[in-house]
Amino acid sequence: MSHKVFHLPDLGEGLTEAEVVSWLVGPGDTVVVDQPIAVVETAKAQVELPCPYAGSVVTLHGEAGHVVDVGAPFITVDVDVPADGITGGGASEASDVAVDTYREEERAGSGAVLIGYGTSEGSRRRRRRVGAGGPTAPAAGSSLPSAAPVMGDTAAPAVGDTAGTVVGDTAGTVVGDTAGPVVDGRLPAEVSSKPGAAVRVISPLVRQLAAEHGIDLRTVTPTAPGGIIRRCDVMAVVTARGEGGAPGSVAPQSESRVSATAGSPTPDRRIPLTGIRGTIASRLTTSRREIPDATTWVDVDATDFLAVRRQLAEARPEARIGVLALLGRVMVAAVRRYPELNSTVDTAANEVVVRGAINLGFAAQSPRGLVVPVVHGADEMTLAELSTALRELTTKAMDGTLSPAEMTGGTFTLNNYGGYGVDGSTPIINHPEAAMVGVGRMIDKPWVVDGALAVRKVGTIGLTFDHRVCDGGTAGGFIRYVADCIERPTTLLLDL
Structure with missing residues (x-):
């Protein structure tokens, strides 16, 4: 086998680390070049990170909520596994070319193509948060709470007629209360992220929505080209459950919340300012x-x-x-x-x-x-x-x-x-x-x-x-x- 390790690149302005918000693939999944593999958050923005290799995922270096340093291993891919018609050495050569091209562009200051932000050598400043040298506690639901009050399901102040609406039919666009139930600083476990589950979900919000309702994404029928599961597909399952009265339409509580007695105090919750x-x-x-x-x-x-x-x-x-x-x-x-x-x-x-x-x-x-x-x-x-x-x-x-x-x-x-x-x-x-x-x-x-x-x-x-x-x-x-x-x-x- 030929294993290729993709190291976390500089995502712009010389930032030295990024937090893994969610993984879009798991061990055993087949990936192609430029397929989004994870959503990461830096001090500037939250972006989807594409994979430069085609093959089969071997190892994810870090869990959701962990902080990964730039240059540290991010994902390991076995490039000997066929992907999109490229087999054996062809996949390896194509992947190597893609990675080499990206690194050359980055060194040349052509801009971080991942987020459209310039990364010239002269502007790189090294900044590190205290205690960010290794993994940290997972953030609450992999997203931080709102800094301002939200009225009802409104996600932003009204601008014309746009506030509180669903925009188009984009993959996983959820406008309104998207944070989901948080128990002890974590969202309910996502059943579809088990090793070997090859589920095409581009948006982490779709995964989050499925977790809220206790839906196994492997049971959802995709309607988008390429077999990608969108928000409307998950909502169709939710609607069907509501009409049929099927059990499990609400995500189960975590063990820590269930096991808590009525008289026990609610534990404190820490939310990292990252x-x-x-x-x-x-x-x-x-x-x-x-x-x-x-x-x-x-x-x-x-x-x-x-x-x-x-x-x-x-x-x-x-x-x-x-x-x-x-x-x-x-x-x-x-x-x-x-x-x-x-x-x-x-x-x-x-x-x-x-x-x-x-x-x-x-x-x-x-x-x-x-x-x-x-x-x-x-x-x-x-x-x-x-x-x-x-x-x-x-x-x-x-x-x-x-x-x-x-x-x-x-x-x-x-x-x-x-x-x-x-x-x-x-x-x-x-x-x-x-x-x-x-x-x-x-x-x-x-x-x-x-x-x-x-x-x-x-x-x-x-x-x-x-x-x-x-x-x-x-x-x-x-x-x-x-x-x-x-x-x-x-x-x-x-x-x-």
Whole structure:
């Protein structure tokens, strides 16, 4: 036999490790070149890792939840086993060529093709978390809990009509509460991951959904080309069980939970701050430590603003322009007028750097917590183009498919937390930016109009800003301009 060991490659920016979220194959499974074999999470993103060899899986080096160092063995494949019509030495030669080509591209700085992120030699920085030298305790359900509250099954703040929906019919796309039941920090055991089970499941969310309902994936009939099992296939089994009243439609509890007595205390649960959650925690800590922030807010009458949104929906229904897109257009206009808030502080040079482009970030919910996708060049877009960009990034956030480039480079952030039923908050600035605007819910409230009391749609707009880049006068002018645009949307015509 000829065994080939695939070592974990550098997944971008010189990151030194990755956590195994889930395996997509098991020992004994047959794999082909470029077939996804595992989902791994780095401090930047969660990606599917393709296999450079064709053959039969011999060994998986690490379990779900373990941290693997870059360069350490990841998977061993027997390339003597036929795969896709390539036999014996042919498979070995083809696999060797694929691996050699990838390594040459990586050394040349052509970018990590696994996640579309540059990996030039000059930019590689070695970073290691404390205690990350070996395997760690499995993360809760191989995904971390949400960093923000979720209302019902909504996975993100509403953007037009996209929130809380199933997007298309993509493999394993689950929007809403995807974390599943967690018992003692683990999801229920997955019956289909036993050695020798050759099940074609690309998405880990599909495996997770099957585990929630106690479904053996080997009994599911795939409908996608290539025999890949999708979410709709698993849901068909769930529906059939519900109609027929078959037992086992709910995943059984783990032994630890079943064996616990009624009077025993609930054990503590530890959730590692790794991957994206660890990056978010580090950035928020840095923001609170380094930025002297201040917050100002104002109540606004958004009746006319919401009326404009309805008028645009009637005039251009195909554009699907929602509240977030209109708010984004207001933010772009305000930042143009007050560019000091589109800046960052260079502490080494003791300078305020005012950014030329406006890259609008916005808070969105993802299966792994709160993320901030970025619309690059938002100031160069029309309202329809901005709406499309926001909608596409929101969908990717809910699917957990945002790339690192789509979550970096922001210069100003909009946080529409009104979708959670919240009136206001004092958000933490997204370091190294200098400001963030938060928008609360817009609901019926008593409001004085022309000296008479009326019921209007009223909301609260808040601005948190870095006091080093501007004073209260500039911040007050900015938030007042935003309020004026919301109360009198025609004001935006002056800046077109």
